[in-house]
Amino acid sequence: xxxxLKIELEKCIGCNMCALICSGSHVGKFNPSESRINVExxxxxxxxxxxxxxxxxxxxxxxxxxxxEAIKLDEALGIYYxxxxxxxACGLCVDVCPHNxxxxxxxxxxxxxxxxxxxxxxxxxxxxxxxxxxxx
Amino acid sequence: MPTGxxxxxxxxxxTNDKVATEPTKMEWAKQFIGGKGLGAKYLYEELKPGTxxxxxxxxxxxxxxxxxxxxxxxxxxxxxxxxxxxxxxxxDTYAGGYFAPELKYAGFDGIIVTGKAAKPSYLWVNDGKxxxxxxxxxxxKDMFKTEELLxxxxxxxxxxxxxxGQAGEKLSRxxxxxxxxxxxxxxxxxxxxxGSKNLKAVVAKGSLGVEVxxxxxxxxxxxxxxxxxxxxxxxxxGLITDGTPIIVDMSQDAGILPTNNWHTGQFDGYLGIDxxxxxxxVFVKKKACFSCGIACGSFAKVRDxxxxxxxxxxxxxxxxxxxxxxxxVKNIEAVVKFSEDCDRFGLDTMSAGSAVGFAMDIYEKGxxxxxxxxxxxxxxxxxxxxxKMPEMISLxxxxxxDLLAEGTLxxxxxxxxxxxxxxxxxxxxxxxxxxxxxSIGMALAYATSDRGADxxxxxxxxxxxxGDGDPWSTDGxxxxxxxxxxxxxxxxxxxxxxxxxxxxxxxxxxxxxVTGLPADADWLKAVGVRxxxxxxAFNVREGFSRKDDTMPDRMAxxxxxxxxxxxxxxxxxAFEKMLNEYYALWGWDEQGRPTKKTLEDAGLSDIVGxxxxx
Numbered sequence: 001x002x003x004x005l006k007i008e009l010e011k012c013i014g015c016n017m018c019a020l021i022c023s024g025s026h027v028g029k030f031n032p033s034e035s036r037i038n039v040e041x042x043x044x045x046x047x048x049x050x051x052x053x054x055x056x057x058x059x060x061x062x063x064x065x066x067x068x069e070a071i072k073l074d075e076a077l078g079i080y081y082x083x084x085x086x087x088x089a090c091g092l093c094v095d096v097c098p099h100n101x102x103x104x105x106x107x108x109x110x111x112x113x114x115x116x117x118x119x120x121x122x123x124x125x126x127x128x129x130x131x132x133x134x135x136x
Numbered sequence: 137m138p139t140g141x142x143x144x145x146x147x148x149x150x151t152n153d154k155v156a157t158e159p160t161k162m163e164w165a166k167q168f169i170g171g172k173g174l175g176a177k178y179l180y181e182e183l184k185p186g187t188x189x190x191x192x193x194x195x196x197x198x199x200x201x202x203x204x205x206x207x208x209x210x211x212x213x214x215x216x217x218x219x220x221x222x223x224x225x226x227x228d229t230y231a232g233g234y235f236a237p238e239l240k241y242a243g244f245d246g247i248i249v250t251g252k253a254a255k256p257s258y259l260w261v262n263d264g265k266x267x268x269x270x271x272x273x274x275x276x277k278d279m280f281k282t283e284e285l286l287x288x289x290x291x292x293x294x295x296x297x298x299x300x301g302q303a304g305e306k307l308s309r310x311x312x313x314x315x316x317x318x319x320x321x322x323x324x325x326x327x328x329x330x331g332s333k334n335l336k337a338v339v340a341k342g343s344l345g346v347e348v349x350x351x352x353x354x355x356x357x358x359x360x361x362x363x364x365x366x367x368x369x370x371x372x373x374g375l376i377t378d379g380t381p382i383i384v385d386m387s388q389d390a391g392i393l394p395t396n397n398w399h400t401g402q403f404d405g406y407l408g409i410d411x412x413x414x415x416x417x418v419f420v421k422k423k424a425c426f427s428c429g430i431a432c433g434s435f436a437k438v439r440d441x442x443x444x445x446x447x448x449x450x451x452x453x454x455x456x457x458x459x460x461x462x463x464x465v466k467n468i469e470a471v472v473k474f475s476e477d478c479d480r481f482g483l484d485t486m487s488a489g490s491a492v493g494f495a496m497d498i499y500e501k502g503x504x505x506x507x508x509x510x511x512x513x514x515x516x517x518x519x520x521x522x523x524k525m526p527e528m529i530s531l532x533x534x535x536x537x538d539l540l541a542e543g544t545l546x547x548x549x550x551x552x553x554x555x556x557x558x559x560x561x562x563x564x565x566x567x568x569x570x571x572x573x574x575s576i577g578m579a580l581a582y583a584t585s586d587r588g589a590d591x592x593x594x595x596x597x598x599x600x601x602x603g604d605g606d607p608w609s610t611d612g613x614x615x616x617x618x619x620x621x622x623x624x625x626x627x628x629x630x631x632x633x634x635x636x637x638x639x640x641x642x643x644x645x646x647x648x649x650v651t652g653l654p655a656d657a658d659w660l661k662a663v664g665v666r667x668x669x670x671x672x673a674f675n676v677r678e679g680f681s682r683k684d685d686t687m688p689d690r691m692a693x694x695x696x697x698x699x700x701x702x703x704x705x706x707x708x709x710a711f712e713k714m715l716n717e718y719y720a721l722w723g724w725d726e727q728g729r730p731t732k733k734t735l736e737d738a739g740l741s742d743i744v745g746x747x748x749x750x
Contacts, residue, residue: 013424013431016234017362020207020427023345024355030206031241031345040294041234043317044280044447044476047420047435106343126207126359128367128429 003079004056004114005037005121006135012049014041018123018132025122026112033106036114037123051131054101054113056080062093062102062113070111077119084110139347140202140650141165146244146266148259150333151192151251155259155266160245166653167739170201170245172228173629173667175217178248179226180670180743185677189221189325190307190332192252198239198298198338199247201631205240205346207358208646209366210636212236212426214298214315215628219678220324221332222309222487222543223563223588226674227324231298232425232633233316238296241342253334258299260290261340271336278302278480279314282337292341299337300327301482303530307331308541310487310529314479318433318449319425322484324565324587325543348650357649361642366429371637379432380453381411387457390601391701392574394462394567396516397497398560401571401696405466405517409456413468423449425633432635436472442520443473451475451485454591457569459489463496464516473523481530490566491540491547492525494558503553510534560688563588563680572691574701575601577613580714583685584617586671592634594620607700610710614717622664629667662739669722669730669738673747682719682728687711 019035027034040050056079063071063080070086071093073079082102087110094103094111102113114121124132137143147156160174168174175197187193196218203211214236220227239247243264256275257268273289274282279301287295296315303311304327311327312320330336348354366372374382387393388406395403407413418438424431437447451459451471459478460471478485498504499514506512510533512521528537539547545564548555560567565588572579577596582589591597594617599605605612623640630647632638638646640657647655691706719726723734732750735743744750 010421013422013428015424015428015431016426017207017429021355021359024207024351027345028351029345029347031343032237033241033343034345041316043423043435043449044437047437047447122355126362128362129431 003077004116005053005123006133007051007053008131009049009051011129011131012039012051013129014039014049015128017126017128021122021126025117034112036112038103052100055099057099061096061098065092065096067092074115077116079116081115082111082113087111137162138202138651138653139349140206141170142240142243142245144244144264146247146261148247148249148266148268149251150249150253150257150268150335153253153268155268157264167663168667169626169629169663171199171215171629171631172217172625173663175199175215175228175246176226176667176671176674178246179217179219180674183219187219189219189224190328192333193250194219194329194332196249196326196329196333196335197246199631200236200240200245201629202651203630203632203646205237206348206650207355207427208650209358209362210425210428210430210633211631212428213631213633214239214321215631216313216321216326218326218329220587221307221328222325223565224678225563225587225680226671227326227587228628229312229321229323229326229587230628230631231313231315231319231321232428233319234426235296235298235315235319235340237426238340238342240346241344242340243342243344247338249333249335251333256334256336258286258337258339259335261338262290263342263344274336275305276302279482280317280480283317286337286339290339290341295339295341297337297339300330301480301530303482303541304328304331305336306530306532306541308483308530308532309543309546310484310491310541311482312484314482318479320479320484322486323590327482349652354649362429365638365642366636369637372430372635375430375432375635378411378415379434381414381434381451381456383453384410384456386602387570389700390574390607391696391699392571392597392601394457394493394560394569394571396464397462397493397558398571398690399497399694400698401574401701402699403461403466405464406461408466409460409468409471414451418468418472420447428633430635438469438472441469443469443523446473446476448472448475448479454569455485455489458486458566459492462489462493462569463522465519465522466517467519470519470523474526477523477526481526483526483530486568487543487566488526488529490560491529491544492522494544494548495525495536495540497558498551498555503551503555504536508535510537557689560690561589562686562688563684565589570597570601571696571701572687572706573696573704574607576608576610576706576710576714577616579687579691579706579711580613580617580718583687583711583715584621584718586668586675593624596620608704610714614714614721617718618721621668622661625664625667626660629663666738666740669735669740670743672724672730673735673740673743676729676749677747682715682726685715685728
């Protein structure tokens with residue numbers, strides 16, 4: 001079982017509160033482009049929201065493919081994170097991820113992805129429809 | 137520069153193909169906040185009185201506000217401010233969705249567009265930069281296609297697009313501005329101002345973000361408020377479960393649901409267009425704007441029948457009333473199709489619904505015939521004919537489509553034959569869906585709204601028809617309109633969504649938390665008084681006065697036939713009494729013009745010299 005966020009997508013209303021608090025807590029300003037969770041509104045066809053985020057999948061091709069070995073294991077949480085000092089922003093991880101789980105930040109200086117806020121993801125607390133959980 | 141403001145305004149001169157960035161005038165922002173107030177100040181100072189709204193000289197301005205893009209809930213609206221081609225008044229028209237935060241993240245407090253492009257153009261705004269681009273690939277196309285194509289052109293999958301369909305291109309005075317497919321700055325004909333400038337759209341993408349002081353404390357506060365003051369606030373319960381369609385049953389019960397061009401206040405088919413019909417027949421999912429925990433919107437799709445596959449967000453109450461019952465349409469599927477086509481072609485559903493109801497009325501009276509309607513049998517309730525009308529109006533096909541594109545009042549004037557008396561409007565803006573004959577306060581609210589008849593400046597119907605007030609007593613109605621117009625003026629300057637029942641104290645608290653500037657309830661009220669008087673002065677300068685603060689004759693002369701409003705009218709005397717009380721509360725003269733003292737008290741001494749009558 002993966003260790004990432006659990007999402008009940010059908011409850012999502014597209015408000016972007018997750019992306020606001022994520023960017024606020026990771027980069028100190030409100031900027032969904034720098035959020036580690038990304039909300040897509042796909043209307044009128046097929047008429048749904050999509051949430052892109054790192055599922056912390058077991059296969060983690062991003063880790064395997066990273067030429068700089070910049071995606072590292074957080075041993076305490078048992079999840080992978082991007083070490084931005086070592087990331088060269090080559091974008092290979094973005095290409096190989098089957099879940100649209102990570103992307104380059106707007107300055108294209110490094111890849112960004114969910115790090116579970118050190119164990120207590122802030123997006124969970126602010127989602128007004130309780131779409132996001134740890135799944136326990 | 138206080139946080140919350142980007143400190144930059146984008147100036148666009150389409151005639152000379154030039155864009156420039158200038159500092160936001162912070163001395164004005166401190167007096168007028170942003171949104172409605174700040175936009176009104178720029179318009180008042182820069183727009184020459186008497187300007188033809190569809191001439192290159194009109195200003196087309198688009199504004200965010202200081203709270204937009206932050207975690208303050210329900211603050212994701214932008215406002216288009218211009219001189220209205222429908223009414224000739226000041227116009228502020230709003231839309232939620234995602235465009236406003238994107239514009240803010242792209243680096244601008246507002247955009248001021250003047251002139252007229254030599255060829256169809258669009259404006260691309262991205263991270264502090266802007267360029268005027270050729271719109272040849274999208275001109276003539278509807279807004280659904282336009283959004284898709286422009287996102288491709290700028291190379292951003294989620295660039296946000298606010299623009300016009302064919303209705304705006306063809307200068308329909310009831311054309312709105314569509315963003316995020318289903319969100320509309322609909323009222324007053326702002327879409328025609330875009331069209332008159334050869335401006336198809338504004339496309340924004342931003343990654344600059346918005347900073348606030350002490351962000352960790354701020355996020356904790358915003359999170360607490362999102363739960364306590366928004367999600368768990370009992371005032372929001374109906375909006376969370378149903379949204380505005382919940383009002384259909386309330387209006388039916390109160391006898392104020394406009395039906396068959398305002399000839400009755402109850403509709404025998406109301407159960408086919410109410411909130412339960414929406415939920416059981418077409419509902420797909422709840423949909424929020426950016427930063428909103430309420431999600432009043434419903435994405436709806438027709439499952440079978442004539443309109444199978446049509447989808448829209450809503451339809452909202454105003455659409456269900458004006459384009460539903462008022463057209464005798466008793467199936468929500470048809471209203472979904474009507475609403476979808478209004479979004480697609482860029483029409484205001486409210487004015488369009490009213491216009492079609494009027495056309496059906498004069499068709500049934502034999503004043504227009506199939507020769508005028510392109511062969512359509514435009515009877516009340518004929519859904520197949522009705523559903524073709526948004527396209528006909530937008531493309532100006534058929535005689536009636538071309539006439540209605542000018543708005544209902546201009547259409548009636550062109551048709552003649554005493555049809556003008558059938559148009560229910562104030563200042564040329566079609567009434568919203570609350571019949572004053574069962575909510576007398578709405579007659580005053582419509583007459584005194586700054587952009588022509590409107591429900592988003594004062595809403596006395598809440599207490600007099602839906603609450604425990606007296607729907608036919610004039611007592612206190614002027615005071616409700618006065619107080620709510622003040623409140624809405626500062627709320628729209630911040631720019632909050634109407635549906636956030638936020639207290640003045642909390643509104644001030646958020647403003648200070650974002651900008652670091654001092655604010656309290658008294659200051660907000662002072663801003664509201666200043667903004668409303670400034671806008672009134674704008675309209676007075678354009679020649680508006682008491683003679684234009686009117687109620688259509690039918691409200692006084694045609695009693696409603698059934699329900700709680702059976703036999704009811706609004707007498708001329710009652711209307712004039714409310715108007716007198718209202719002017720007195722505002723400190724305006726008997727012609728409805730702000731006095732010198734009123735302007736000075738409101739902090740508007742600097743405009744006294746601009747008004748001839750003083």
